Amino acid sequence: MVRMAAPLSGWPWENLGIFKxxxxxxxxxxxIYSQIQEEGTFKIDWCLHILIICALxxxxxxxWGSYVNMLFLTSNRRINQQGYDFKQIDNEWDWDNFILLQALIASLACYTFPPFIDNVPLWxxxxxxxxxxxxxxxSEPLYYWVHRNFHGSFLFTHYHxxxxxSTVLHPFTGATATFLEHLAxxxxxGIPIIGSYMMGFGSRIMIYCYILAFDFLRCLGHSNVEIVPNRLFQIFPxxxxxxxxxxxxxxxxxxxxxNFxxxxxxxxxxxxxxxxxxxxxHNQMSSNIAGKKERVPDFVFLAHVVDVTSSMHAPFVNRAIASLPYTTNPVLLPFWPVAFMVTLTMWARAKTFLISFYNLRGRLHATWAVPRFGFQYFLPFAQEGINKHIEEAILRADRDGVKVISLAALNKNEALNGGGTLFVNKHPNLRVRVVHGNTLTAAVILNEIPEDVKEVFLTGATSKLGRAIALYLCQRRVRVLMLTLSTERFQKIQKEATLDCQSYLVQVTKYQAARxxxxxxxxxxxxxxxxWWAPKGTHFHQFVVPPILSFRRDCTYGDLAAMKLPDDVQGLGSCxxxxxxxxxxxxxAGGVVHLLEGWDHHEVGAIDVDRIDLVWNAALKHGLKPVSRLTK
Known part of the structure; x- marks a missing residue:
């Protein structure tokens, strides 16, 4: 039996999506019509006022939403320590419906009574x-009783x-309600605004001040970040x-x-x-802020900024955009200069910053970011400074009691720091485990290759991952065409294989060898x-950053190696x-497995080929799932 929605619980335009x-x-x-009619004289009419107020x-x-998600500023002020998950973000996706509703009501009122705005003073x-x-x-007592009635059994179930x-309060939570609630x-x-006009005391500034102050205070109450100092109440009880x-x-x-x-x-x-x-x-939250530290995570993933546009793919910029896979969004392009200036500010702070977190099996997993762009990792004069940032992040994690820190992509570049070896050798007494996670990366790639494959072509063959993949495949009696111009590096890897497997490793120097x-x-x-040297029907597996272009329509392309987190992850709300x-x-994911398994070794430098299956099975045991998505 289909249950009918209660009257006025849904929005009239809820099926329009973005077209609303x-x-x-x-x-x-x-x-626009009014400006044309004025023949060059700019006029601010009631329609323009409504649009300006809506934008404000x-x-x-x-x-407010950005501030709440600036965890590097607010983490020790949060009331509820959980994160915003995808379910809550989707539930609050159309939070601004009420702004559209009130704009339509205001335009109808102004159309019915034109002098309502046109003939009132500015101040x-x-x-x-x-x-x-x-x-x-x-308004205050009326809201109290309306709100209290909405907590009655019928109204609460069908409307409130x-x-x-929503599990954790957010400024958008305060705006998320049913159509009937927002009509109320x-x-x-509207009562204070209309009443003031009926008494002859209305003004345009009054409308702006009241509406914006109303929204500001609603956001304040739903911010989940305590910012009102207890000292204020002590001086003025x-x-x-x-x-x-x-x-x-x-x-x-x-x-x-x-508290209605x-x-x-x-x-x-x-x-x-x-x-x-x-x-x-309130006293507990506000009085302890100065001496209160943010909760120490058990696991830290040390990421980095790819470029300016990707830096805007962060929850504190726009949590809705951050909750979707990154793409170059034209809506954000006008904010490029702002993002660039903010990134420069982060550089000036000379330290990593917290951008997101989630909970898994009762343990806090956080993502810190190094404030450097991807291209800087390839500038010789910038590498020392980048390594200093990474080293400071590792030492901070060690000092705070973090158990595992995993290095992302370029932060573990072999040419930069030997896959993390530099830091482990320099600080032999580290309590935090430094992990590059490439063992699981290799496992993911290798498990995507069908069992019946007898020959593969491998580029980047002498890299950390390339070496491990080649050695593993030759043990499976798979012929590996290793593209490299360095005979010395090839022979070094070949000698690591057992004598009966060495013949399966073949050095090639040209792409034509893989035709x-x-x-x-x-x-x-x-x-x-x-x-183009690949034959029709080729599948491109890859572990290169950035991913290669999907150029061939007669071939398929795999994504970068990835895994889906276990289903019991909590508070994850960004991609x-x-x-x-x-x-x-x-x-x-490799760092996550390292933590869940409680391993006490560092995973840096060369990949231990004998541990690939061990790490893979451990990942599956803990509920991580391989992700393989083919594109043409």
Whole structure:
């Protein structure tokens, strides 16, 4: 039996997706038409005011959302220590529906009563006082009782439960509600504005100030970051009844029969619904901030910035975009200069910073980032400074009590630091385990190769990964065409194989040697022209950064080695670069396995071929799943 949704619980435009923003079109058309009619004289009419207010409201919520996700600033101020997961992000995806709703209602009101905006002054001090009095005297108590009624059995189940479905409060949580709830909230918000105008004290500034202040305070209460100092309440005790705090409102979401107020706890005190732990929690959160350290993670993945545009693929920039695999988003291109300046600021801080975290099996896994771009890793004069950043991150992790730190992509480059060997040799007494994770990367690539393959072509053959793959495959009696110009390096690897397997390793110096081989393992970037030597039907496995171009339509291309995290991961709400949700690079997964297994050795330098199967089986045992997605 299909259960029908309650009346007014859904939004009229919920099936439009991104096209809902076309509903702003008539307002924009009216603005353009008005400017044409004025023949060169710029005029700010009510339609333009509505659009400006909508844009400002979007900015208020977006800036609050960015601040909350700046974990490098707010991690020791968070009330709920869990992260925002994909389920919550999707649930709050259309948080700005209420802005569109109120814009349409405002445009209808202004169209019905044109003088409502056009004939009012820019400023009126009495209007600001009046709107404040009406808010305190009418909107606050009205909201209290409406909100309290929405916690009744029927209204809560059919309307208000969506607001309480979010695990961790976020500014977007405060904006996420049903159509009926926002109709009620629009009425509550409109009473002070309409009342002030009816009394003759209205002004344009009054509308801007009241609406933006209203949104600001709603975001404050749902921010999950305590920023109101306890010192304020100690000096002025009565203020605690006039202004709620994030910790105060968080109690409403944990003990839902308390703290119903809009912004002023005095109404909870009057009607005896004030949570008795409100002041104690606020005192605990705010007074200990100075000496409180962020929770120490058990595992750290040390990432790096690829380029300026990818630096915007972070939760503190836009959590919705960060929750999807990275692509070059045209919407973000205008913000490129801002991102570049922020990255320069990070450089000036000369330290790594926390960008995301998640929980797995009760252990905190964090991602730190080195504030350097990918191209800098290939500049000889920049390598010393980069190694210093990595070394400081390792020492910080060791000092804080982190158990495992895994190095991402270029942070473990062989030419840079010998796959992490530099740091382990320099600091032999490290308690934190340094892991490059390439053993699992090799395992993922090798397990993608079908059992019936008898010959492969390998580029990047003498690299750390190339060597391990070649030695492993020759043990399986697979002929490996190793592309390298260095006979000395080839022979060194060949001698590592047993005598009966050495003949399966063959040195080649040209791509033409692979013209009949349909399995290519690419560890060094190849051009479209070089790809032409592959026969029709070839599959390109790869462990090269950046990935090669999918140029051949008659061939297939594998993604970079990756694994899906176990299903019991909690608080994961951002994608790792181009990976799908819940999927991480194999080197990241290798560090996770190292922690879950409790191994006490460093995994640096050359890959131990004998451990490839061991690490692979350990990953599968802990619920990590291989990811192989073919593209044409």
């Amino acid at each position: 923003y076309l509903l702003y079109g008539p307002l924009l058309a009216k603005v 409201r979007e900015m208020v919520h977006s800036f 009126n001090t009495k209007g600001l006082i009046t709107v404040l009095v009406l808010h305190v005297g009418i 439960s969506i607001h309480h479905s 909230l629009t009425t509550i918000t 009565f203020v605690r009844y006039l202004l709620y705090t994030p910790s105060y409102h968080s109690l409403h979401h944990t003990e839902m029969d308390t 107020c809009l912004f002023m706890p005095v109404f909870d005190a009057i009607w005896k619904t004030l949570n008795t732990n409100s002041w104690e929690l 009949n081989c349909k399995t290519w393992i690419v560890g060094k970037w190849i051009t479209p022209r070089q790809q 790792e670069y181009t990976m799908d949700r819940g999927v991480v690079h194999a080197c990241h």
